[in-house]
Amino acid sequence: MFSYLVNRVFQAIGVLLVVALLSFVIFNYVGDPINNMVGQEATLEDREELRERLGLNDSVLVQFLRFVGNAAEGEFGISYQFQRKVSDLILERMPATLELVFVSAIIALAAGIGLGVFTGLRRDSWLSRFVLTVSLVGVSLPTFVIGILLIYIFSVSLEWLPSFGRGDTVRIGDWDSGLLTGSGWLAIILPAITLGLFQLTIILRLVRAEMLEVLRTDYIKFARARGLSRRAVNFGHALKNTMVPVITIAGLQIGTLIAFSIITETVFQWPGMGLLFIQGVEFADVPIMGAYLLLAAIAFVAINLVVDLLYAAVDPRLRVSAQRGRGTA
Amino acid sequence: MTGGTTSALLPRTLLDVRDLKVGLPTRRGHLSILNGVDLHVKEGEVLGVVGESGAGKSITGLAVIGLLEPPARIDDGEVWFDGARIDGLSGDALRRIRGARIGVIFQDPLTSLNPLYTIGFQLTETIRTHMDLGADAAEKRAVELLDEVGIPAAASRLGAYPHEFSGGMRQRVVIALALCANPRLIIADEPTTALDVSIQAQIIGVLKRLCREHGTAVMLITHDMGVIAETADRVAVMYAGRVIEDGTVAEVVRNASHPYSHGLMGSIPTIGERVGRLPQIRGAMPRVGAVPVGCAFAPRCPEVRDLCRAERPAMMDGRTTSAACWQYSPRWPDRSGAAGPEAGIGTAGAESAAADG
Numbered sequence: 001m002f003s004y005l006v007n008r009v010f011q012a013i014g015v016l017l018v019v020a021l022l023s024f025v026i027f028n029y030v031g032d033p034i035n036n037m038v039g040q041e042a043t044l045e046d047r048e049e050l051r052e053r054l055g056l057n058d059s060v061l062v063q064f065l066r067f068v069g070n071a072a073e074g075e076f077g078i079s080y081q082f083q084r085k086v087s088d089l090i091l092e093r094m095p096a097t098l099e100l101v102f103v104s105a106i107i108a109l110a111a112g113i114g115l116g117v118f119t120g121l122r123r124d125s126w127l128s129r130f131v132l133t134v135s136l137v138g139v140s141l142p143t144f145v146i147g148i149l150l151i152y153i154f155s156v157s158l159e160w161l162p163s164f165g166r167g168d169t170v171r172i173g174d175w176d177s178g179l180l181t182g183s184g185w186l187a188i189i190l191p192a193i194t195l196g197l198f199q200l201t202i203i204l205r206l207v208r209a210e211m212l213e214v215l216r217t218d219y220i221k222f223a224r225a226r227g228l229s230r231r232a233v234n235f236g237h238a239l240k241n242t243m244v245p246v247i248t249i250a251g252l253q254i255g256t257l258i259a260f261s262i263i264t265e266t267v268f269q270w271p272g273m274g275l276l277f278i279q280g281v282e283f284a285d286v287p288i289m290g291a292y293l294l295l296a297a298i299a300f301v302a303i304n305l306v307v308d309l310l311y312a313a314v315d316p317r318l319r320v321s322a323q324r325g326r327g328t329a
Numbered sequence: 330m331t332g333g334t335t336s337a338l339l340p341r342t343l344l345d346v347r348d349l350k351v352g353l354p355t356r357r358g359h360l361s362i363l364n365g366v367d368l369h370v371k372e373g374e375v376l377g378v379v380g381e382s383g384a385g386k387s388i389t390g391l392a393v394i395g396l397l398e399p400p401a402r403i404d405d406g407e408v409w410f411d412g413a414r415i416d417g418l419s420g421d422a423l424r425r426i427r428g429a430r431i432g433v434i435f436q437d438p439l440t441s442l443n444p445l446y447t448i449g450f451q452l453t454e455t456i457r458t459h460m461d462l463g464a465d466a467a468e469k470r471a472v473e474l475l476d477e478v479g480i481p482a483a484a485s486r487l488g489a490y491p492h493e494f495s496g497g498m499r500q501r502v503v504i505a506l507a508l509c510a511n512p513r514l515i516i517a518d519e520p521t522t523a524l525d526v527s528i529q530a531q532i533i534g535v536l537k538r539l540c541r542e543h544g545t546a547v548m549l550i551t552h553d554m555g556v557i558a559e560t561a562d563r564v565a566v567m568y569a570g571r572v573i574e575d576g577t578v579a580e581v582v583r584n585a586s587h588p589y590s591h592g593l594m595g596s597i598p599t600i601g602e603r604v605g606r607l608p609q610i611r612g613a614m615p616r617v618g619a620v621p622v623g624c625a626f627a628p629r630c631p632e633v634r635d636l637c638r639a640e641r642p643a644m645m646d647g648r649t650t651s652a653a654c655w656q657y658s659p660r661w662p663d664r665s666g667a668a669g670p671e672a673g674i675g676t677a678g679a680e681s682a683a684a685d686g
Contacts, residue, residue, distance in 0.1 A: 218435060218437055218440035218441050219440060219441055219443040221435065222435055222442070222503070222506075224424075224427070225396060225427055226427070226428040226433070226455045226458070226506060226507075226509070227424050227425060227427035227428025227455070227510075228424075228428070228455065228458055229424070229458065230420070230424070232454065232458070236454075240445050241443070241444075315445060316444070316445065316490045316492070317490070317492050
């Protein structure tokens, strides 16, 4: 198990290095960084001096290694637009995004698995049909339309919930939390639903399909024949067997939540990393874009690592095959 | 082989299935799967249920324990168990009978166990569902059960997962699971079909020994006449959703009353006797939903008369067994001749063999 883990960590580092290279390429070759930094009046000598000072005359390899080294220390350079360190900007914005993602992931997982199990068990009830029909909306409507629709209904027409921002926040150390105030909770409802709706639907449909599949298996029939309670059969035996594919998809989808909270944050003017990224794109603020790219990759890689470990926790057969795989590899 | 169970003690009837009809509503109308099954199992007795695939053996078993897959459902008839009617009980009441008083063994041990749980967990879970035992006592019982079914070093195997066992060992675990709460009856649906021939005998041996020790009755569903001959006290032969013959093993094997059973038994090869081609029964069993009005076997029967095609025969006393065949009714046209069916089916077998050869 341990060497399996080490193996996965090395793979993860490999992936991150490739993404770092991409990020580095964007930074250095999308336009001239010097041009982006200095004003129109800078003389050629000034530019050359800055180029030398920033190390842009060194070989590409040296520059890349320096970039990776800095990135490893959380150093992504200085934002052109805000004239501040990118790392500070991101750290400031990160709590907002992570809280939003956290709340949407909880909504997507809880409602997705709950409704998936329900529609799988009661597949002929009208409520299941209703849920499945509505879930089609979740899959087919683009996020921004859902966001705007929700704002129109709950903010404009009903005036129940705020249409933008985070509400009041409380500062704990370096973390700005909106989850400790009433207005913060009110403000997070609409964006969290908007962000998580697609994931909710995917998980719902997957859990339902898996439940239908598993409920047909012999071991479920045998569990019933053993006289186990309905709850033990449905949740103890059936649901657990649906978990391997669900964990895979849920993991990927949570990664997507982090990386693509951009649209939701824009619609709701949510002061998170996604909004920072969009502002960065508008101003061709390359250091922000590069840093964001790398962060999204880290999020995906970390989640996939956790997913791999969860597989083994859920399914004993994978523990064995992982060991066998190690033996032959 | 038949033992004293039938005559000396006159044991009580444990399971009594009366005129059981199971149907499947479909878009194109109602399909009848079981057309009135009558059978009973006495206490401590092994009843073999034989028949071709699709005769309704497994459906009968599932209907008894209330595990028919919807939309299939019991249309008519009664199921009595231990003096109480159990068809039509609520799901929860039936659940308390399943596993506790009627144990079930399914065909494929490779897929009967949940792959994600240790066998210790699955055993104690079942034990504690039906018996009022603490965790330690349940675990102790689990070890005893595994011991009984012949799993070596049982105590150390509780933490093992199903994939760590061979097929035969898994079927032993399944038997242990069926025996968890000391049931009065075990319904074993093709318990050895998925196993190696060499393992089959062992599993049947285990099942037979345990049921004798515990006085458990068995309804053994199989198409393997060898298993039946070796294990069962009585046999019920099923054809097209009905029991068409019912009698002791010795009588059914050697001296079947119904032309179908007769043909079926004729197809068992005998060691030490030179035979050319084994006799076979012409034609195929009618499909579900296409069963003829009269006797379902009429289209294939060498003895068929107009009466057979017009009216369905009830069970009546045959030579030594009961059979659903008009031959044993006073209404049989050539009653006077009183010729047994064996001459007829013998020629039929020879004819079809010749025709095929």
